[in-house]
Amino acid sequence: MSPSDYARFSPPQGQGHPGGRALDEVFVNPYTFVPLPAEAPQRAAPNGHRGDPALLSGKLTVSIEAVTPLLIRGFGDDDSPELPTRPDGTAFIPGSSWKGAIRSLHEAMTGSCLRVFDDEFVPSYRDPVEWSKGRRMAVVTVAPQGDRPPVLELCELGDMREDRLSAKQLDDINARHPLLSGTRFTKEDGVFQRDPSGEWVLFLSDTRDDSGPYFGHLRKCNGQPVEVRREVWDRFRELVAGADDQRPSEREAQDGPIKLVTVRRKNDNGTEEVCTVGYRHIAGAELRKHQPVWVTWDPKHGITDLGLAMAWRHPGEHSTGERVREFGPCTSDRELCPSCRLFGSADLSGKPDDPEAADRAMQRSYRGHVRFSDALADVAVKPEPYTLPPLGVPRPGAGQFYLHNDEFEGKTASGQQQPLREWGSEAAQEELRELRGRKYYWHTPTFNGREVARTHQRNSKMAAAAVAFPAGTKLTATITFTDIDRAQLGGLLAALLPGRAMQAGGLLQHVGGGRPLGFGSSRITLVEGEMWTNGSRYGGGSAQQPVDAEQLLAEFRDAQPEPLRKTLWPQLAEVLHPDSVDPEKVWYPPGKPWALRGSEKFDAGFAFWKHTSGYGEYPLTSLPHVDPRAEHDHELPLVVEENPQQKGSS
């Protein structure tokens, strides 16, 4: 498929997804991407703040109308949330909150840098099941010391389905005597019994990332001591240095080398109970005597790999910074992109854990030229209560959505190759796949149920109370600007009024939180504006003049490079338009037909991610391109997991 074919790529519907079933049903992913422009950001020295007499200062008054309910969180407390409210009772949207929305659109329209961005991010992945064949448990008999690797005792290969204890069984044993990963058992007539001199070793893992039910696996020691070679040991230590348990925030919360594991378990009647399965070892290189680990071993080469879990993880390759060309955040206060020149370049959000980096960023930062006031509600607001579902964590590691796949589309990897969804699976290719671009949530003027917590989420206490500004709420705010030129003022107006700037009607903007759920679609209009040149103020005359938005927008438009206007703006207009997708179909990848909307299985997207991963029998399937000329409506086929007994019957 050539890139131009690919631009028109429309996902197949209701056809061959071997091992799973693509229904005749479709869904629309809540977010999409507008690609980065072909040209690098136009960086230049900023105006400075010296009151240059030729430059403009002034004030804009705007109206913000909530088209869908608008969510500002973090006010009141968890159980009784409130709208942000002034002492006089007026509800408001904090200036910083809507400034973020305007800036982000300005960045896109002007082809500026990606400001809020961690350029060192690399995702990591769970190994495909195929890779773990022949992986064995082993037990530490001599703990490592300094650089000296440990000595292990090998276990026999086990049966994944037989040699294990369920969360419920572990909970029962725990009630009598606490379990630790490495606790010994005997097995008689298929029944495991706790026995300090037994040959069977219990392994307890973390629950993180597990999609299925929890099991503690047991393996039988074979009494054979095995050495760990230096290079295997070094590789292991490098890998665990990046483990979650080694993050500063996690380390502070730990008070020892072991940690209690509890898991939620569904009873047959649908209620949940919490099971205590026992203590696991903290992930780290300080292995302890009797601790079980997992190894790849064969008689000829010995141990070739060492890990802390049965399902291993491996890092992807090439960070976000390497996948965005010159669009990483501006780093010099003399060379700023259009957005940083106008809004400022101070941004510490990317590296909250690194005070030194934050300090350096602060010293190089440039103060912006615009100030956003709080937006005050025009009339009294009656808060609208919601019980929200948990907001998902972004998973940029899902390359089928987050990367430009082009020639990878429809292909698969196999065997020991990395699944094509993974960052780094293109290693053999000449070019790295770029990040897909700037992320946008679709505007969905009507709700379809994804905005409220489902029963299964309420039961597991994953839901959160919130209050929203009701649809139709109008608020008024001001923006003051100093020392900017006409083109910059035009750009500011364009980000406020994208429809007028890009000559496309009916566009909306997102303000506040809950965008994946459909909250915060807003319409911004200019009420009035006044400006003056700094020089005119010195004369003492009345130099104030109204802001001629139409003229300034036209000047801004003419000043933008043609590829931005001709290629990128129509794509932006598409993602800002409320009619681009069918609001009824917007959902994170569902795992069941639409008739089961509201159920836990409908919300489980596992099958979709697997069936689009570009591994084994599953060809890589990407998010459709934002292409105003295409007619695919951004729909993807809904994929459900086949029941094992039905497998092969389709």
Ligand SMILES: [Zn+2]
């Ligand atoms: Zn910048």
